[in-house]
Amino acid sequence: xxxxxxxxxxxxxxxxxxxxxxxxxxxxxxxxxxxxxxxxxxxxxxxxxxxxxxxxxxxxxxxxxxxxxxxxxxxxxxxxxxxxxxxxxxxxxxxxxxxxxxxxxxxxxxxxxxxxxxxxxxxxxxxxxxxxxxxxxxxxxxxxxxxxxxxxxxxxxxxxxxxxxxxxxxxxxxxxxxxxxxxxxxxxxxxxxxxxxxxxxxxxxxxxxxxxxxxxxxxxxxxxxxxxxxxxxxxxxxxxxxxxxxxxxxxxxxxxxxxxxxxxxxxxxxxxxxxx
Amino acid sequence: xxxxxxxxxxxxxxxxxxxxxxxxxxxxxxxxxxxxxxxxxxxxxxxxxxxxxxxxxxxxxxxxxxxxxxxxxxxxxxxxxxxxxxxxxxxxxxxxxxxxxxxxxxxxxxxxxxxxxxxxxxxxxxxxxxxxxxxxxxxxxxxxxxxxxxxxxxxxxxxxxxxxxxxxxxxxxxxxxxxxxxxxxxxxxxxxxxxxxxxxxxxxxxxxxxxxxxxxxxxxxxxxxxxxxxxxxxxxxxxxxxxxxxxxxxxxxxxxxxxxxxxxxxxxxxxxxxxxxxxxxxxxxxxxxxxxxxxxxxxxxxxxxx
Numbered sequence: 407x408x409x410x411x412x413x414x415x416x417x418x419x420x421x422x423x424x425x426x427x428x429x430x431x432x433x434x435x436x437x438x439x440x441x442x443x444x445x446x447x448x449x450x451x452x453x454x455x456x457x458x459x460x461x462x463x464x465x466x467x468x469x470x471x472x473x474x475x476x477x478x479x480x481x482x483x484x485x486x487x488x489x490x491x492x493x494x495x496x497x498x499x500x501x502x503x504x505x506x507x508x509x510x511x512x513x514x515x516x517x518x519x520x521x522x523x524x525x526x527x528x529x530x531x532x533x534x535x536x537x538x539x540x541x542x543x544x545x546x547x548x549x550x551x552x553x554x555x556x557x558x559x560x561x562x563x564x565x566x567x568x569x570x571x572x573x574x575x576x577x578x579x580x581x582x583x584x585x586x587x588x589x590x591x592x593x594x595x596x597x598x599x600x601x602x603x604x605x606x607x608x609x610x611x612x613x614x615x616x617x618x619x620x621x622x623x624x625x626x627x628x629x630x631x632x633x634x635x636x637x638x639x640x641x642x643x644x645x646x647x648x649x650x651x652x653x654x655x656x657x658x659x660x661x662x663x664x665x666x667x668x669x670x671x672x673x674x675x676x677x678x679x680x681x682x
Numbered sequence: 683x684x685x686x687x688x689x690x691x692x693x694x695x696x697x698x699x700x701x702x703x704x705x706x707x708x709x710x711x712x713x714x715x716x717x718x719x720x721x722x723x724x725x726x727x728x729x730x731x732x733x734x735x736x737x738x739x740x741x742x743x744x745x746x747x748x749x750x751x752x753x754x755x756x757x758x759x760x761x762x763x764x765x766x767x768x769x770x771x772x773x774x775x776x777x778x779x780x781x782x783x784x785x786x787x788x789x790x791x792x793x794x795x796x797x798x799x800x801x802x803x804x805x806x807x808x809x810x811x812x813x814x815x816x817x818x819x820x821x822x823x824x825x826x827x828x829x830x831x832x833x834x835x836x837x838x839x840x841x842x843x844x845x846x847x848x849x850x851x852x853x854x855x856x857x858x859x860x861x862x863x864x865x866x867x868x869x870x871x872x873x874x875x876x877x878x879x880x881x882x883x884x885x886x887x888x889x890x891x892x893x894x895x896x897x898x899x900x901x902x903x904x905x906x907x908x909x910x911x912x913x914x915x916x917x918x919x920x921x922x923x924x925x926x927x928x929x930x931x932x933x934x935x936x937x938x939x940x941x942x943x944x945x946x947x948x949x950x951x952x953x954x955x956x957x958x959x960x961x962x963x964x965x966x967x968x969x970x971x972x973x974x975x976x977x978x979x980x981x982x983x984x985x986x987x988x
Contacts, residue, residue, distance in 0.1 A: 536773070648751045651750050654750075
């Protein structure tokens with residue numbers, strides 16, 4: 407047991423921090439129906455990092471960080487500019503296209519630069535088991551700042567996600583707020599992906615929010631429900647990974663899947679109510 | 683009465699600590715090696731006085747290993763760690779850190795960097811630019827592929843075992859001598875078996891068989907990867923097709939963890955043979971120890987290089 411804590415504490419803390427911010431952002435993502443926006447932004451950030459490799463900087467250099475941040479901002483601009491009151495092409499399509507094109511552009515850049523995909527792959531895979539104190543503290547600070555920012559302007563962010571028509575009617579500058587949303591979202595996702603990998607980040611984003619949507623309606627209850635789901639999946643995921651000796655990130659993702667199936671069943675039984 | 687009790691308890695303390703000491707002396711030394719071939723050499727020298735575990739399964743590309751909780755646990759409990767050094771195992775540093783054992787950091791007293799004393803090939807002789815691919819800055823790190831290097835590695839391991847487990851010095855020395863003389867005999871056999879290989883040329887998928895080629899006198903300058911870490915491109919395949927034909931090259935080698943398809947395509951176009959070589963102990967049936975491993979690769983090459 408002691409051993410378990412010794413090895414799994416840091417990964418667990420990292421999971422909790424991820425669960426904290428992603429369960430919240432996930433609510434937005436589900437309301438806006440832009441489920442894969444995190445993959446697209448992570449891919450754009452990787453493209454930025456790969457370009458900095460071409461200029462001879464290493465993957466963990468400051469240059470690389472600013473390049474990927476710059477690309478994330480460009481991506482955020484793309485997503486906020488392609489949102490219209492009457493949508494001709496759905497945002498989901500634009501996100502898909504952005505993902506595919508930036509992934510392909512990454513292949514092209516790498517083939518020219520000659521840098522193999524070793525480093526890029528690390529940026530997109532990440533192993534949460536080996537996360538260190540500096541990384542945990544780093545995401546704690548970044549996510550707290552972004553969380554506070556969202557808390558301060560929660561009215562605008564939530565209104566645009568949940569009821570865009572009302573937001574248009576009120577005359578909010580939706581482009582501007584969308585841009586802020588996607589930039590902050592991109593900063594979060596890019597840092598999370600580096601330590602946890604795309605699969606785990608995607609799960610932390612979508613599963614708690616989806617589970618919460620099944621059972622709750624108010625933002626506050628959804629958030630609490632989402633956090634509880636994230637917490638539970640992290641605890642069980644750590645135990646599964648440790649006691650069955652399985653890769654940690656993938657264990658948590660599969661536990662998330664199992665929890666969602668269970669909750670779906672509960673919901674179904676609940677709906678049938680007294681007929682049982 | 684009180685005195686008696688005191689004496690009794692003292693006696694008990696004495697027995698317990700004596701038992702502890704005896705147990706410590708009898709308990710095998712716990713060693714963690716990054717790769718299976720290193721683990722095998724440690725086992726050959728330490729026999730029952732060591733308990734060896736390896737991190738990277740030979741079925742996976744050693745550049746990209748995702749350590750599991752058991753790997754962190756094994757490193758946390760180890761007495762000694764053995765690794766490649768250079769910049770091959772980029773997952774090793776984070777693993778040691780996660781295990782919380784700073785004495786295993788490179789250059790520290792309980793860590794064995796096997797690259798010490800190895801004559802490295804392809805050490806860059808000019809300032810590197812990233813435009814040259816995933817180049818290894820210190821030279822080619824796939825030195826396990828030459829049995830001559832196994833002798834040097836055995837020497838390095840022996841030195842460290844003697845250092846941390848002084849009482850068993852002669853035991854280790856004896857085993858190492860036996861290992862070296864068996865290896866010497868085997869090396870003569872391998873050279874003999876593949877004596878016709880010398881001077882011939884092969885094309886490999888990634889630049890990781892150059893040490894074996896060096897041992898057998900085989901030429902290996904072209905790779906399916908246009909640059910290290912980059913999958914074959916159409917232009918490069920076209921170049922290789924011409925190269926194989928013009929230079930009369932008949933053999934293309936791939937490890938198990940890269941797709942064999944591009945080697946097969948090239949083989950079909952040029953009439954060359956595509957073969958799979960083991961890159962580590964335990965990767966293929968019959969490669970359970972270092973001798974079986976080189977047996978397999980040398981035999982494979984000697985058959986296709988006829």
